Amino acid sequence: MSGTGNEQARKAAEGLAYSAGFGNEHSSEAVPGALPDGRNSPQRAPLGLYAEQLSGTAFTEPRHSNRRSWLYRIRPSAAHPRFTRTGNGNLASAPFTDAVPDPNRLRWNPLPEPPEGTDFLAGLWTLGGNGDVTQRTGMAVHLYAANASMTDRVFSDADGELLIVPERGGLLLRTEFGLLRAEPGHVALIPRGVRFRVELLDATARGYVCENYGQPFVLPELGPIGANGLANARDFLAPVAAYEDTERPVEVINKFCGNLWTATYDHSPLDVVAWHGNLVPYVYDLRRFNVIGSISYDHPDPSIFTVLTSPSDTPGLAGVDFVVFAPRWLVGEDTFRPPYFHRNVMSEYMGLIEGAYDAKTAGEGGFVPGGGSLHNMMSAHGPDRDTFDKASAAELKPQKVDDGLAFMFETRWPVTLTARATDAGHLQTGYDGVWQGLQRHFRR
Numbered sequence: 001m002s003g004t005g006n007e008q009a010r011k012a013a014e015g016l017a018y019s020a021g022f023g024n025e026h027s028s029e030a031v032p033g034a035l036p037d038g039r040n041s042p043q044r045a046p047l048g049l050y051a052e053q054l055s056g057t058a059f060t061e062p063r064h065s066n067r068r069s070w071l072y073r074i075r076p077s078a079a080h081p082r083f084t085r086t087g088n089g090n091l092a093s094a095p096f097t098d099a100v101p102d103p104n105r106l107r108w109n110p111l112p113e114p115p116e117g118t119d120f121l122a123g124l125w126t127l128g129g130n131g132d133v134t135q136r137t138g139m140a141v142h143l144y145a146a147n148a149s150m151t152d153r154v155f156s157d158a159d160g161e162l163l164i165v166p167e168r169g170g171l172l173l174r175t176e177f178g179l180l181r182a183e184p185g186h187v188a189l190i191p192r193g194v195r196f197r198v199e200l201l202d203a204t205a206r207g208y209v210c211e212n213y214g215q216p217f218v219l220p221e222l223g224p225i226g227a228n229g230l231a232n233a234r235d236f237l238a239p240v241a242a243y244e245d246t247e248r249p250v251e252v253i254n255k256f257c258g259n260l261w262t263a264t265y266d267h268s269p270l271d272v273v274a275w276h277g278n279l280v281p282y283v284y285d286l287r288r289f290n291v292i293g294s295i296s297y298d299h300p301d302p303s304i305f306t307v308l309t310s311p312s313d314t315p316g317l318a319g320v321d322f323v324v325f326a327p328r329w330l331v332g333e334d335t336f337r338p339p340y341f342h343r344n345v346m347s348e349y350m351g352l353i354e355g356a357y358d359a360k361t362a363g364e365g366g367f368v369p370g371g372g373s374l375h376n377m378m379s380a381h382g383p384d385r386d387t388f389d390k391a392s393a394a395e396l397k398p399q400k401v402d403d404g405l406a407f408m409f410e411t412r413w414p415v416t417l418t419a420r421a422t423d424a425g426h427l428q429t430g431y432d433g434v435w436q437g438l439q440r441h442f443r444r
């Protein structure tokens with residue numbers, strides 16, 4: 001994308017207005033009077049718009065989990081030509097059958113630079129995942145690397161919602177609901193089926209995507225923590241209505257049951273003039289996370305850092321949790337403060353947005369921003385040798401951990417890799433070595 005393109009996107013992203021809250025009823029109109037009053041589907045919608053409901057949950061799901069929005073648009077979504085298959089690029093979907101599930105601990109360097117002209121969609125690269133898109137279970141881990149904005153190209157994913165975690169370069173997300181800006185350190189969520197286009201605010205963009213095939217992400221319960229804390233609902237920002245009245249060919253790419261399908265519309269489907277409802281895209285600034293931890297002793301389980309959780313049919317057992325390791329104080333007395341050694345029934349994919357992570361040595365060949373690690377079900381992991389040695393001897397004065405921003409996609413099913421992830425040149429060799437040389441200290 002030329003500098004001009006970035007400037008246009010930057011201009012559009014300046015001072016965006018938002019509607020705050022999580023799971024609540026928002027409403028927004030780009031033209032006064034576009035929202036019908038007191039009903040969803042009047043005989044004739046205002047301003048000659050078409051009314052359309054977008055359901056993210058079954059009509060009959062309980063109120064607290066029911067998600068739907070009403071869109072008032074220039075053309076109904078139904079007015080589109082036939083979709084035909086197109087190449088899936090480096091995008092893959094569950095069930096993942098390329099490789100046998102691997103019990104080894106694995107770590108990757110960042111994705112290589114993509115060819116010139118790669119946009120967000122073309123730049124998606126699937127690491128692996130679990131479940132089955134046709135069953136609406138499981139998740140996929142994708143990375144992206146892009147150097148161009150999507151132009152006259154719109155994407156929608158019927159297979160799941162997309163949690164986008166930028167690591168490098170800001171994104172302008174033009175969605176059916178309006179515009180969102182997501183910079184590194186923010187996350188953006190695009191609900192299942194919502195059409196959107198990604199424009200780059202910087203020359204290049206890189207990051208991670210959790211494609212959640214399961215139940216939509218919600219805020220975790222707070223239990224004894226009380227009524228506030230962790231990610232606060234008011235810090236989630238939905239867009240305000242903004243529409244494109246564009247009558248020229250626009251390619252719409254639809255991910256459906258694992259494959260990409262394309263159709264060329266004669267107009268932009270980002271033509272929603274007004275909307276209301278509780279199914280919305282949103283952004284959240286991870287630095288707003290209210291970190292709660294031990295102020296006495298011991299290292300709490302990282303579930304205390306859950307930003308969003310996709311519940312499953314079993315209470316407390318998430319299809320996938322999104323967890324952030326945000327800046328915080330460590331004050332535990334007589335405590336080994338970094339993440340402990342452990343084996344977990346859940347599978348852990350970790351990424352790094354910035355700086356360093358407190359369980360792993362930083363720098364070349366280590367756990368680096370844009371890289372990632374996979375510790376599958378029951379694989380033994382924890383602090384590397386250097387971290388263990390230092391933390392075992394450290395003076396336990398209050399310590400601010402503010403030199404990094406890491407996150408985890410933690411899922412109930414093991415992550416099976418794609419062939420491109422197992423064969424990748426950026427897969428590190430010798431990751432096991434970080435736990436070699438842990439000395440024997442036993443004496444009796």
Ligand SMILES: O=C(O)Cc1cc(O)ccc1O
Binds near residue numbers: 299302340348408
């Ligand atoms: O493996 C990891 O680094 C993630 C993690 C962090 C932590 O503080 C406790 C357990 C855990 O799995």
Ligand SMILES: [Fe+2]
Binds near residue numbers: 342381
């Ligand atoms: Fe872990």
